[in-house]
Amino acid sequence: MGSGGWGTALALVLLENGHDVTLWSYTEAECAVLKEQRENPMLKGVSLPEGLKLTSDSSCVKGCGVVVLATPSFAVRATARALAPLLEPGTVLVSVSKGIEKDTSLTLTEAIAQEVGERCPIVALSGPSHAEEVGRQIPTAVVSASKDRSAAELVQDLFMNERFRVYASDDVVGVELGAALKNVIALCAGVCDGMGYGDNTKAALMTRGLTEIARLGVAMGGRRETFAGLTGVGDLIVTCTSMHSRNRRCGILIGKGVPAQQAVQEIGAVVEGYYAAATARALAQKVGVEMPITEAAYQVLYCGKDPQSVIVELMTRERKHELEDSWV
Template sequence: MNKNVAVIGAGSMGIAMAVLLSKNGNNVKVWSPMSDEINMLKENREHLTRLPGVKIPDSVEFTTDIYIAAKNCDVVVLAVPSQTTRQNCKALSSIISKDTIVVTCSKGIEDDTCKLLSEIMHEELPHNNIAVLSGPSHAEEIARDVPTTVVAASEKNEVAQYLQDLFMTPNFRVYTNTDVIGVELGGALKNIIALCAGISDGLGYGDNTKAALMTRGITEISRLGVAMGGKADTFSGLTGVGDLIVTCTSMHSRNRRAGILIGQGKSVQQALEEVNMVVEGVATTKPAYELAKRLGVSMPITNEAYDVLYKGKDPRKAVGDLMTRDKKNEMQ
């Protein structure tokens, strides 16, 4: 398509998106506020800590100046920690034109407001078309051209189709969807369940336990999603079940890795320091817990995750409390 694309964020997903979009014939500029990171990328054409071994095309440009990155671009790709979405959109609001499409690859819920990232984007960039790119998509595999399928979601189908054309390659298949709430919530909430799956692994529990967590996890994700206006069918698709499977089972998953460490007895802070990357499930658990209370939605796994992460509850006790809840019909 030969579009001008700004990638905001130079972590693993930002670099994976830059590599993919550049190989697809687009003009790509990558922004990071960290001069050490930008200098390393310029000198090595490789992110030595986040995506070692992945060579970045020479055509990709790097800058610490967000104005240079985003000015006159057709599309902005947000690949930043979810809790920084608002501040980055504020910075972009005085730079990009109303014709620029803004798409987020981040997966989370804003802590203070319990708002979805798409809601934040609409608030801070009210004149721009907004979209979400989500699905079972580890950056480590996208960057190495491993076959991957995702969903581009926008309230306007033509915007989703535009992004489908922009991103799609023979090894990166993009579907469209207009259920932004469902697509975004599936991507955000599965991180909580993946964290719990990791805790289960760290405790030494087995495949039976993980299967139970994943199955009951998607049930409560769907409950909250539908209560917030998402479509039930979305949660059985790539951004629901699909993303849940990959995040609960892969060691690429930061959430699972952090959970394993917590299950092994390390504190939440120790686990985060050892993973040394953003673990979205920790930050997302609190607003998800608050939303469930506000909307009267039953989310027992999320409730126990909240108690473990924020109240210091012993993970084994949390599992025991889940297993000994009142008897129910499965479809209740």
Template sequence: MRQKVAVLGAGSWGTALSMVLDENGHEVRLWGNDPQQIKEINEQHTNEHYLPGAKLSESIVAYTDLKAAIDDADALLFVLPTKAIRVVAKEVASLLDGQTRPHLIHASKGLEQDTHKRISVIIQEEIPAEKYESLVVLSGPSHAEEVAKKDITTITAASQDEEDAGYVQKLFMNPYFRVYRNTDVIGVELGAALKNIIAVGAGALHGLGYGDNAKAALMTRGLAEISRLGIAFGADPMTFIGLSGVGDLIVTGTSRHSRNWRAGDLIGKGHDLDEVLNNMGMVVEGVATTKAAYELAQEKGIEMPITEAIYKVLYEKVDVKKAIEELMLREGKAEQSSQNVEKGSQSI
């Protein structure tokens, strides 16, 4: 069934998901706040800054007017930087009349600064439940550049209601874009957010010249940290060995497509964080998420040594090599314990 979908966020991922929706025969309205970018999408059918070389369908229509973009839409897809979610959700709430109740979907990955809240929680706080039909998280291992080329991609639609997740699954599924259902919203969102931290670290290792051994160590122990924090907040441990856990960690922690990896690589090569962020041209979610996760772990008393080390490099200007040495010389521990894993123990 053809649906009207407003995609809120005209960055690389929002544009790539718009292309999938259009490919599936849906009416796509792509919203952004940069008039020049919106003009380029409508007239040139390109989005060169965010998705170089991709040609968009002429049937994808871009808007700067949020009201016009969401008017009578069946679904609203939030694909925005985490820091913009609350502001845009609040504006969306003021525009929804409660008569047409759209499905809400978000495909953003991060934690809100200061509050440390997940994105679905932010949306629920700003948009009254009576104004929307459902809220589903769309997440998993996916580079926008590869989706735009129709490379095979698999991701997860997460909702406590499987029927709602099924709606999103049908909306996006096609021969190159496969969607699985999941009921663990907490695990999917935390896996998506926290893997960006490890990706920054993986990039830094590359920038320093370390090899595959170091990369494997970082990603494996990084996944243990992600799982530990997630389990402490009620996530299903199995989620972290799925698409939005280890899958997303692999794709983000090993590829130059990942802006988090690229930022870490430059930091490893000696570039200053402010310089890296100013020259990236896109939001590097892992930097802000590192601070949020570090503060959350401190608040809850959860041991996350890799996250702490990356935090010190990013926010306390600790030398990367010194941070690595401190990690390597920590007290020796057992790799795993089934009892500890179940409880999210600090001793893992």
């Protein structure tokens, strides 16, 4: 459900694995382009085999054993709500979007659960995975996380092949928060690149960024080890260092002086880190954890603060111990 870059790349993995796959587009126009060109403009050079069914009719989920939700995070709840009456009990729902719900601060699987109730097991599939690279069949590893072990392992089996490796996990909160929050750090990495800063700055940003992501994640019930895994440091590496990352590209524009709103519009596709900066900040305040980099990102993105002065403020915060429990 969602024929953007990611929904399409994952549909191709499932098709390659011999499954009966239908790719649903949000609009008829989007579906018509796919039917006509047998290529997704978001995944140039990757052709869509005839075996991949294309539709914009959401009743396609009737009778499906597994439904993958691949819309932008802001549309996940509405999509789940629209599908709920069409789903058979036991249908496994797979959330592959990355974000935190804006108004509720819920993770996306939590929002889906509110819409479909207990009837359907829910899995988060996440990790360091650019659609462009999965579409080109480049080896990739991700995590299938669910409280329901058999659902996590079912999704693992459905997607796994010689170029797409899937690990299973029961730490759904840890997996989802790592995925959502790294987009904020990737945006900041782009800002630093746009300002002409170097590898030292980016290494510091990524490492301290991961520290604060894990701090919030653990406070929310995630396991610390998850943040050292594929959906934590793995996804952080991939998004902070690649030009495939629209969050990083958006940051680069901001670092070069483009106002934040305009930069988001110029990217032309959803920049999840922009929204995640506001939700992560709200969550951090709610649970009482310190997230100085996320706060700095918020100040630049929403309050029009100059990145240069924000970086000076970050660098001159009161001195700290690297490990919070040093000498206690």
